[in-house]
Amino acid sequence: MGSKNISFDQIPASIRKPGKYFEFNTKLAVRTLPANKQRMLLIGQRTGAGAVAELVPTRVFSDGEAAAAFGQGSIAHLMAKAAIRANQYLDLTIVALDDAGTGVAASGAITMTGPATSSGSLVLYIGAQRVEIGIAKEDTANAIAAALNTELAKYPGLPVTAGVATGTVTLTAKNDGTLGNAIPVSATTTAAGVTATVVTMSGGATDPTLATALATVAAEQYHVISVPFNDATSYAALKAHLDTVSGPMEQRPARAIMGFTGSLGAATTLGGLLNHGRINLAFLRYTAASLSQSLSCELATAYGSVMAFEEDPSRPLNTLELAGIAAPAIGDRLSRTEQEACLNNGVAPLEVGPGEKVQIVRAITTYIVDPQGIPDISLLDTTTIATLDFVRKACRERISLRFPREKLSSRTPGRVRTEILDVLLKLQELEIVEEVEANKDGLIVERDLQDPNRLNAKIPTDVVNGLHVFAGRIDLLL
Numbered sequence: 391m392g393s394k395n396i397s398f399d400q401i402p403a404s405i406r407k408p409g410k411y412f413e414f415n416t417k418l419a420v421r422t423l424p425a426n427k428q429r430m431l432l433i434g435q436r437t438g439a440g441a442v443a444e445l446v447p448t449r450v451f452s453d454g455e456a457a458a459a460f461g462q463g464s465i466a467h468l469m470a471k472a473a474i475r476a477n478q479y480l481d482l483t484i485v486a487l488d489d490a491g492t493g494v495a496a497s498g499a500i501t502m503t504g505p506a507t508s509s510g511s512l513v514l515y516i517g518a519q520r521v522e523i524g525i526a527k528e529d530t531a532n533a534i535a536a537a538l539n540t541e542l543a544k545y546p547g548l549p550v551t552a553g554v555a556t557g558t559v560t561l562t563a564k565n566d567g568t569l570g571n572a573i574p575v576s577a578t579t580t581a582a583g584v585t586a587t588v589v590t591m592s593g594g595a596t597d598p599t600l601a602t603a604l605a606t607v608a609a610e611q612y613h614v615i616s617v618p619f620n621d622a623t624s625y626a627a628l629k630a631h632l633d634t635v636s637g638p639m640e641q642r643p644a645r646a647i648m649g650f651t652g653s654l655g656a657a658t659t660l661g662g663l664l665n666h667g668r669i670n671l672a673f674l675r676y677t678a679a680s681l682s683q684s685l686s687c688e689l690a691t692a693y694g695s696v697m698a699f700e701e702d703p704s705r706p707l708n709t710l711e712l713a714g715i716a717a718p719a720i721g722d723r724l725s726r727t728e729q730e731a732c733l734n735n736g737v738a739p740l741e742v743g744p745g746e747k748v749q750i751v752r753a754i755t756t757y758i759v760d761p762q763g764i765p766d767i768s769l770l771d772t773t774t775i776a777t778l779d780f781v782r783k784a785c786r787e788r789i790s791l792r793f794p795r796e797k798l799s800s801r802t803p804g805r806v807r808t809e810i811l812d813v814l815l816k817l818q819e820l821e822i823v824e825e826v827e828a829n830k831d832g833l834i835v836e837r838d839l840q841d842p843n844r845l846n847a848k849i850p851t852d853v854v855n856g857l858h859v860f861a862g863r864i865d866l867l868l
Contacts, residue, residue, distance in 0.1 A: 428698040429481045431612035433603045434469045435565040436486035437461030444488040445606045462546045463564045472688035475714035476695040487598040493566025496594030501558045501587045504531035510581030518682045518716040525581040531557035570594035574683040601627035615646040616694035618687035632668045643779040649689030651676045661736030664756035667769030674740045679719040703776035704822050706856035707753040715748040777853040807835040825852045
């Protein structure tokens with residue numbers, strides 16, 4: 391048996407006093423793979439009623455905590471509520487932004503006519519929140535508007551404030567900026583002689599800078615990031631952040647989610663502009679036909695929350711429900727052809743399953759072409775980049791545990807290669823990678839030709855793909 395050099399961390403070779411000395415070596419204790427718990431980050435606007443200042447990362451565990459921290463009905467509160475409803479076990483941190491100094495709040499209105507010639511009711515939807523009042527025969531427009539305004543005051547979690555004047559209820563977004571323009575408002579009435587005409591939310595302008603919030607958390611690890619904005623400045627900042635923190639130098643990988651609720655054409659255009667293997671664009675179409683609608687920021691948050699629940703990086707997210715997201719009207723739901731268009735253009739479509747539950751069709755990224763503009767499916771599914779992130783983490787942690795203060799000799803590359811191969815075999819047992827034996831000859835660990843203190847490794851990684859398509863042919867035999 392060949393001799394091996396036993397090294398000690400705490401017992402020096404120079405001692406001369408007789409004795410029996412023992413130290414504890416824990417470097418070999420861990421033989422398993424690391425855990426893969428996912429932490430989620432939300433970025434959204436606060437209101438002045440919030441107790442937590444902007445740009446302060448704050449862990450949140452309930453709807454009530456978010457309301458107190460960031461203001462009821464704020465974008466940050468709405469996003470937190472959507473996240474927790476979709477995944478109650480979420481490890482959630484929120485970084486709030488103040489409204490931009492030059493921001494303008496969106497506004498809208500519901501104008502009544504009357505008097506009522508029969509009794510009935512008025513149902514108002516603001517987003518997915520249903521508000522209803524009764525209407526008595528002979529109620530005037532002013533009386534109906536006043537009653538609606540009083541009822542709206544009972545819903546402090548709405549993203550708007552309400553006022554009333556001369557048969558009209560006015561709505562003003564609680565946060566300045568463009569997100570207020572997308573707050574859906576619809577109204578119906580069953581009382582004869584009464585109409586409720588909605589002036590859609592508009593006029594909101596100037597959002598706060600997403601890059602400011604991302605810079606605040608650049609040194610921390612968040613695996614899933616949901617953001618409320620879809621503008622070019624915001625997604626440029628998001629791309630830059632993801633490339634930096636997820637790269638080989640920082641190695642704090644993240645995936646980001648944006649939500650979109652407009653037209654299919656606009657969604658596919660946005661997906662093409664994003665074209666990033668770490669950005670997911672969740673899409674659910676709403677038109678005026680859908681009375682109950684979720685906001686795009688809620689959609690992004692619920693989607694990200696479901697992603698954060700799954701700790702197996704290779705397991706597809708198909709059919710998982712986005713609890714709390716409003717199902718669109720039947721006419722707004724994506725057809726199979728439209729879903730295929732989404733999946734071929736970097737858009738992750740959502741569909742309505744049994745029980746009117748909104749669920750994921752296939753969790754794809756926005757990456758569709760390589761830098762040359764050539765179609766590229768290497769990072770099509772978000773599970774692919776998640777799997778690569780986990781393989782990197784598992785290899786890095788094993789090397790760190792086994793070789794924290796290692797000398798670099800001719801023996802070292804072989805020992806390092808053995809540990810990496812062991813990690814790959816354990817990943818194969820969990821069906822995270824496959825074909826390790828077939829590819830092991832490609833696993834190379836060698837000394838660098840320029841830096842005498844550096845080892846280089848090439849690690850072939852055949853990730854396990856999701857089962858998304860099954861095709862069968864049924865042969866008729868008579």
